[in-house]
Amino acid sequence: PAPRVAEPAHPDTWHHLRPHARPATLRTERFDPYADPTADAPRPGLLSGATTLVRAQIRRIQAPSGQWVRDYTLNLPVNAADPQHTAALAERLGKLVDRHLNTGYALPTSGDQLHVNVNLVDSPQHPEAISLTRTDKPARPDQTHLDLNHTDSQLLHELLHYLGLPDEQRDNDFLFRNHPDATAVHTDGLMATIETPAPLPHRYLATIENVTDSGPQLHDHTPATAETPTDPDATPVPATEAPAWPTSRAPVPAPSSTYVLAYGAQLDGNVGLVYLEPLPPAVVDGLHQQVMGALGLADAPDTHPVREQLRAVASGEQLILNLPYVRGSLGFRFTVRVDGRDRTVDVRMRLSDPVASARYGQTEGAERDVRVERRGIGTQESVSAEASGTVRTLLLPWTGLFPVTRAIPVRGVDVALTLAMTLNQLSSTSSVTTVVQTTSAQRSNEPSEPYDFTASWEVRVDAPRLAPPVTWGPPRAHGPVTFWFPQHLARDEAEELPEAAGLDDLPVWGVDTVAEPQRLLAEALGFFGTELGTLDEDSAAELETFLSEPLLRGTLPMQRDRGVFSPVLLDTSGRALGMFQLRTEVVVGEPLRRSVAGKINLESHLTQVVKLDSQSRFSSGLSLSGSVGPALTADRSQGHPNASHRPGGGVLGRVSAQAGTHEELVQSGSTALMHAVRTNRSHLLAPAEVRHTLVLHLPGGGRREFTPDAWPRGMHLRLLTAEDANGHAPAADELRRLPAELEHLRSVGTTATPLAVDGAAPLFVHAENWLRREGFLPGDTPGRNRVLPDEALVQAQLNNLRRFEQARSEVGQRAATDAMLDGGHSLFLEIPTATGTRRVRLVLSAVRGDGDSVHSRVLPDVQGMGVASLSAAGADHRGSSYGISYGGGGSFGLPKGSWTLGGSGDYVRGNQVRHDNSVQLGVGHDQLFIGSGAGQRSEVFDVPADLALDLYEGPGEQPSVRFAHETVAVPFVPHGAPPAAPPGPPPDRVPGTLRLSVPTHRT
Structure with a gap:
């Protein structure tokens, strides 16, 4: 800590001596060169950098108590449009120096008591005049630009420059301060951080005294000394020309958001609703050199073939596209060819030291026309072809x-x-080709804030995916990277967050980020190592895509409902190894953030093509x-x-x-046909515990399951509040009726949105049993034919399983609702036989059931969207x-x-x-409906529907099997009892319900 005098001399005892004391004028500069001192020099012959103006009039006065006082007077020239601004700032600066500097500090060598006076002198023509402003969102201060709304810490920082103190914060733009271990970089004191004013460190007083001692000769003044009195506070230190370089600037304040401060500090793979600007060439080139060094090619020329490969597989664009992997603990993996041998390289990036971006004013809260958007897309596709x-x-x-x-x-x-x-x-x-696609979108209209992060890169080569951390090389920084954060992430809010909606309340939610996206693939390759030992190269790529971050993030609605399926994987000889099914259980945790109401859209789309x-x-x-x-x-x-x-x-x-x-x-x-629900109400960001189950369906029947440990924060979700998702039951004056085409289930159209189909589960259970008996689906136990070739059969069974489970899922039924009401949704399944191909058609249909439709809920802040598209070409x-x-x-x-x-x-x-x-x-033809504006709320109706699942085989128009017949329970007849009366004809359909969301203006 800085020393203090034993008995400080009060200014009242010696301040009257200042006009009689002879001053020594201190006028010098400090030069702080830029990281590239030759770029953008102010004029030929000069280096580029920043200058620190050291300007003071120094008097050494002995107080009546005998204590020597070293009085530093800062007469600062100002150029202010309003004299009241000058007076207000002068009063504020005087109080600041009395509170934080004039508290009895002792200069280390002489023991003199430090005292600072600050005077603002109206001198607009002075070459070093300070431009004085008053704005709501002031820019970053420097020695020639101050604002009445700058913080106390910022103002004190600039005043200390005039006493000779240099900048001490880390800054990648400056040669001697671009590394955390540089001797000029410190983390404490007002010259390094301006979060809050703090006591002066010992080194500050030593620097002030050293600057004084190396300057003009001081003149001692005692109470007995007789000098002609002069006004010590009227004249600034003279100057003939403006500074050649920009003046020193206060440190950038730390972000006010705890989310930004913690962002990227952990190697967890989380990205979220942010935007990463294109990586600077210096960062990409530095990383490439780091990789070359890890490969033993540090001295290779710029035209070396490996460098050319790196420019393709590890370009700035590729690093951004694979940002979740770059941010993960396992890193982003790619392969380069070195001396005829394939070498695997992993790179990862840790972020630290966020500051408001220098290129955008380094001030939080400025209006910037940058908006952030993020989408998650999940697709399941089936193709049937015949020649x-x-x-x-x-x-x-x-x-x-x-x-x-x-x-x-x-x-x-x-x-x-x-x-x-x-x-x-x-x-x-x-x-x-049949495609079912789910899309979640977050479109932010909130103002976004840019922050520069120090990116520390780590590299390892030829290491297993789950190798221990010691296999990584030392971290190296190659320059800052810039992220943009929407307002709700860039600012903290103190209010308590509301309860989050359940994922089954309303299908308006999406995945914000997936933690450790490579972990599931790495663990699956280890667990299924025996089965996948002969995996074909193309199938290996398909497996990596199936468990990649975009699919884990985009297919969560399918993962929670019957699972999402991979393509059939083949070995090197073209024989089937199996097909993966991924199921996921999600438990939503306590919300962390809340978006700004009216400034961000949360959308969930469901499309069938x-x-x-x-x-x-x-x-x-x-x-x-x-x-x-x-x-x-x-x-x-x-x-x-x-x-x-x-x-x-x-x-x-x-x-x-x-x-x-x-x-x-x-x-x-x-x-x-696309149906969507959307809202621009504020939504919540919440972590979720994730438990995956990965099932390998084996060719010919049987399966093997892998259930890794639960991931406590395996995902972050964006979802509505429980209040917005559940709405409210309609009051008597809010009850509505459906239009005729919806009431009688003649069609859905683009304006209504199917939310759920209930009642078809028993039909699919009996259909599955029939299909397994007939060989269309793989059996529960392995049963491959080792005598006759059966490769085409087992691959067809696996493909049939994927199609059947997709149609059976809630997502599949919602996507097929329009077809169910329009003659039925067809699903074709086929297997090869000795004489050709056996093909069956499953038809899922719905008609209006008995009973009244029920207006069950009102969703005031949820709207619907619909798109119908048709294209034909010949x-x-x-x-x-x-x-x-x-x-x-x-x-x-x-x-x-x-x-x-x-x-x-x-x-x-x-x-x-x-x-x-x-x-x-x-x-082609496209029709789009979007519900928006006042009064376009959504009304939820439960409509009774009779569901049927029928199987057709051959050219006949009558179904071969009606699975509704299988749902009829056979009554139990005790032994000796008379036989029951002959039952009537079984029903062709089972009762169910369609839940529809309909805009108010259509009811």
């Missing part, structure tokens, strides 16, 4: 061999003619080809009896002509061609015992003329 055609080609070949028996080297003449005729031969392919692609081609043509030539032999005897044992060969001339026509029709079409190609080809060739044969060494060569030249005509046509 068919006809063979309508007639071949008429004719060959002839005319022997030559004469004793010449020709044993015969070969002649061949082939006529081929094709008439309307058909080849066609068709495919149907059906795409059809088909291609048909008719071909007709005629071709005639022929060849003729002598067969040669070295046997020149009559009849050539030894021709097979003598060298021989032949020469052929060939000619062919062909003509043909073709016609091709290509068609494609897609339909998409292309007709017609063409004809004709041509001729001709040429020749030869062959030889050299007998060698029972073997013959032979060879042949041909030359063919052809000419062809082709004529093609093509016509293409496409049409």
Whole structure:
């Protein structure tokens, strides 16, 4: 701590001596060079940097008590538009120095008592005049710019500069202060931090005294000294020109948000609703050099092949796209080729020391036109394709061999003619793709705050994913990175947060961030190491994608409901290894943050897409080809009896002509229907405990499960308050009725949103049992056929399982609601058989049930969205061609015992003329509905519905199986009791409920 005098001299005892004491004028500067001293120099011959103005009039006065006082008078020139501002600031500065500086501090060497006077002198023409302002959100202060709304700490910081103290905060822009271990960097004291004024450290007084001692000679003044009195507070230190460099600036205040202060400090993979600016080239280049050093190539030239690879796989864009992995403890993994060998590299980034961004004014609360948006998208896709055609080609070949028996080297003449005729031969392919997609979106209109973080990078090479932390290299910083935070994350609020809604209350929620996104993949590869030991390279990439951060974040609605499924994974020989199913349980914790009401939209979309692609081609043509030539032999005897044992060969001339026509029709079409619910009410950010279950469905039946430990903060969710999600029961004057098309379940349309389908679960249970018995789904226990090939069957079973579970899930039923009311939602399942393919069709349908619809809830702050899209395209190609080809060739044969060494060569030249005509046509239609504005609240109705799940097989129009029949319980008849009366016909449907959200203006 700084020393203090034993008995401080009160100013009243000596202050009257100041006009008689002879002052020594201290006028000097400190220069603080930039990290790149040659960039942006103020003029040729100067380095770039910042200057600290040291300006004071110093008097050494002996108080009557005998205590020497060193009086520093700061007569600061100001340029103020309002004299009242000058007076107000002067009074405030006087109180600040009395409270924090004039408290009896003793200069370490001389023991003089420190005393500081501050006077503001109106001198707008002075080259070093301070511009004095009064603004609501002042910019960062420096020695020539002060504002009445600057904090006490900021003002004291600037005053201490005039006494000779330098800046001590870490600043990446300055050469001697761009590293936390630099000798010029400190973490305590007003020159390093301006959070709160604090007592002066010992080093401050030592620096002030050293600056004084190295300056002008001081003149001692005692009470007995007689000097002509002068006004000590009227004249600033003279200057002839303005400073050549910018003056020193106060440290950037620490962020006011605890969220920002803690952001990135832990290697947890959390990103959240923030925006990372493109990484500066210096940061990316520094990281690349760090990787090169870890690979033993630190001295490699800039054109080294590994550096070129790094510019592709670890570019600034790739690092940002993989930010959740870069921020995780396992790092972002990529592979580079070094000296013919693949080397794995992991990089990770830890953030620290956030400050308001220097490029945007370094002041919190300024209006900046930057908005943040984040989406999570989850998709499950199924594709069915089939090819068919006809063979309508007639071949008429004719060959002839005319022997030559004469004793010449020709044993015969070969002649061949082939006529081929094709008439309307058909080849066609068709495919149907079904997509169910969930999307959560957070669109922020809140003002955003930029903060610069120190990014510390760590690198390791050739290490297992779950290797211990000691495998990481030392952290290195290559420059700051800038993140933008929306207002509700950049500012703390003291009010208590309300209760969060449950995830099943209303499907308006989304995943903000996933912690440790690589952890599940790494643990799964370890647990299923035996099963995945021969995993194909493409399937390995599919597995990484399946357990990647975007899918973990985007598919949570599916994970909670029957699970989300991977593609069928294959081994290196193309045989199925299995298919993964990921199920997740989520427990929401206490909320941490609340967004600003009216300034952020929280949306949940559910989309079903059906795409059809088909291609048909008719071909007709005629071709005639022929060849003729002598067969040669070295046997020149009559009849050539030894021709097979003598060298021989032949020469052929060939000619062919062909003509043909073709016609091709290509068609494609897609339909998409999206329902969404949204709100711009303030929502909550809450952590959630996550428990994953990863199931490997084995080919031929059976499964293996992996349940890792629960992750206490495995995700952060954005969800509504319980009050907003549940709304309220309608009062008597709020009761509404549905329009006719919804009341009678004739259609849903784009304005209504299905929230739930209840009652179909028993139907799917019986359907699953039937499908397993018939072999459409894998069995509960392994049962592969080891005698006959069954690869196509087991892969078809796994694909059928994915489609069936997707349709069975709540998400799938909600997505299919429109189709259920419009004739039924169809699901095709097929398996290969010895004679072809067995295909069945499941149809899930709904009609209006008995009973009244119930207006159950009112959601005042929730609106609906709907989009219906249709696109169709067709292309007709017609063409004809004709041509001729001709040429020749030869062959030889050299007998060698029972073997013959032979060879042949041909030359063919052809000419062809082709004529093609093509016509293409496409049409599309989109219809969008958004409920917004006053009065567009949502009304929730429960509508009775009778549900059916029927199975069709073959060309008939009647279902082969009605699974509603299986739900009828057979009455128990005790032994000896008379038989029960014959039951009536079983119902074709089971009772259920559709829950719909409808805009008020449609009811």
